[in-house]
Amino acid sequence: MQSRTASIQLRSEKHLNSSEIQTAAPALPATRFRVSGLRWWIAALIFLATLINFIDRLTISILGPVITAQLGLTNLQFAKLTTWFLVAYTASQGLSGKLYDQIGPRRGFALSILVWSIAASAHAFARGFVSLSCFRFLLGIGEAGNWPGAARVIAEWFPARQRAMGMGIFNSGVCIGSILAPPLIVWLQLRFGWQTTFLVTGSLGFGWLALWLLFYESPERHRAITPEEYALIKEGQAAVADSRQVGWLKLLRFRQTWAIILSRFFTDPVWWLYITWLPLYLYNARGFDLRKIGMFAWLPFLTADAGSLLGGWFSGHLISRGYSADRARKFVIVAGALFMVAGIPAALANNALVALAFISVVTFGFQSWINNVQTLPSDFFTQQAVAAVAGLGGVGAGIGAILYVLTTGWVVDHFSYTPILIIAGLLPLLGTAILFALGGRIQKISLAQQY
Numbered sequence: 001m002q003s004r005t006a007s008i009q010l011r012s013e014k015h016l017n018s019s020e021i022q023t024a025a026p027a028l029p030a031t032r033f034r035v036s037g038l039r040w041w042i043a044a045l046i047f048l049a050t051l052i053n054f055i056d057r058l059t060i061s062i063l064g065p066v067i068t069a070q071l072g073l074t075n076l077q078f079a080k081l082t083t084w085f086l087v088a089y090t091a092s093q094g095l096s097g098k099l100y101d102q103i104g105p106r107r108g109f110a111l112s113i114l115v116w117s118i119a120a121s122a123h124a125f126a127r128g129f130v131s132l133s134c135f136r137f138l139l140g141i142g143e144a145g146n147w148p149g150a151a152r153v154i155a156e157w158f159p160a161r162q163r164a165m166g167m168g169i170f171n172s173g174v175c176i177g178s179i180l181a182p183p184l185i186v187w188l189q190l191r192f193g194w195q196t197t198f199l200v201t202g203s204l205g206f207g208w209l210a211l212w213l214l215f216y217e218s219p220e221r222h223r224a225i226t227p228e229e230y231a232l233i234k235e236g237q238a239a240v241a242d243s244r245q246v247g248w249l250k251l252l253r254f255r256q257t258w259a260i261i262l263s264r265f266f267t268d269p270v271w272w273l274y275i276t277w278l279p280l281y282l283y284n285a286r287g288f289d290l291r292k293i294g295m296f297a298w299l300p301f302l303t304a305d306a307g308s309l310l311g312g313w314f315s316g317h318l319i320s321r322g323y324s325a326d327r328a329r330k331f332v333i334v335a336g337a338l339f340m341v342a343g344i345p346a347a348l349a350n351n352a353l354v355a356l357a358f359i360s361v362v363t364f365g366f367q368s369w370i371n372n373v374q375t376l377p378s379d380f381f382t383q384q385a386v387a388a389v390a391g392l393g394g395v396g397a398g399i400g401a402i403l404y405v406l407t408t409g410w411v412v413d414h415f416s417y418t419p420i421l422i423i424a425g426l427l428p429l430l431g432t433a434i435l436f437a438l439g440g441r442i443q444k445i446s447l448a449q450q451y
Helices: 002-014 018-024 038-062 064-071 075-103 105-125 129-143 146-157 160-192 194-215 227-240 255-284 290-296 299-320 325-340 343-348 352-373 376-380 383-414 418-439
Strands: none
Touching: 038 064, 038 105, 038 129, 038 146, 038 160, 038 194, 038 227, 038 255, 064 075, 064 129, 064 194, 064 255, 064 290, 075 105, 075 129, 075 146, 075 255, 075 383, 105 129, 105 146, 105 194, 146 160, 146 376, 146 383, 160 194, 160 290, 160 299, 160 325, 160 352, 160 376, 255 290, 255 325, 255 352, 255 376, 255 383, 255 418, 299 325, 299 352, 325 352, 325 376, 325 418, 343 352, 343 418, 352 418, 376 383, 383 418
């Protein structure tokens, strides 16, 4: 029965008649130019923003061996640089979520990328720990908006069965940015020095901003959207559409909100561990020089990209085959958590490349996991609350990451990376158990419950 229902739904999406289209999209802007599959181009724009976001974020991580030496920073001080970023990033995730829900993603994204591009470029003028900390703080304020904003855009532009794939496309910007960053940043550093490197990477966002303002509008206002596509993306939203905003206090009354917050609190630190410490780990614990870091440090992010796309595609594939969103999302989430256990053998491996291979399994698992967890705000809540809930999830992730990054700096200074990597292999199992225990069945909360 479930499979039959799903097949009927898919046929209805493909064979909407003209009267249904007119009902779904009665007031689209008049134009002669329409783009088929416009939502995929919108996802590509968000992908590009996320790619730039991570190049800007990782510049200091990849230049860690150079900057710590030139500025005389300890491992704990380097951890504090990330902590200042994360403090701002965590606070801004919640604020950005509400901001995007109120002013919309067009203006919200423009503001976010303007702030983070200015901050990223300003790193070139740092002269010590204090100034570098200030610039990292400002970068965190700007970069945080990317995630609740992207969740809001995907919820607006994609039907439910394609949202995880849409999230996978934008999330792959994390991985592609992380793949491109090591060789690009190392080449810029060796050729021009670290100050120029920050100026070049920081300037990328200004070019994206011009594209965004030129091409992005909401589905209701976009002149290039076809009536068929508008009807498709609005199909699952019609029953839950509501113009009222939902306050934080109201959202925090739901166990589903806390399921997202706490699961990310325990699991996101795994990702932050590797994007923050991988170059220094390879340099200090595995004997890599800067050139080898440029040659090999991108590998875990290549597998992360595969995890992001495969995790998003597979849950959508299961839904199209008749599985409920609950079963499809949970299957991929559990699989991702199990892959992340590979952090334990990574810590114990004697060979550096074997350790890097296990770390690559971890990053594959994390991106599969987070890609589906980030769809949960739109699975549980109405469109008007998606960015706010996504932002609250980001707050939980940020607090967990702050604690773990600081702990990593202290443990590495006094002991080694081994206990940190082992604990990181276990945290996803805890985070997933909490997610399922609190979240319950993955389905839309009724309007009567939400308001």
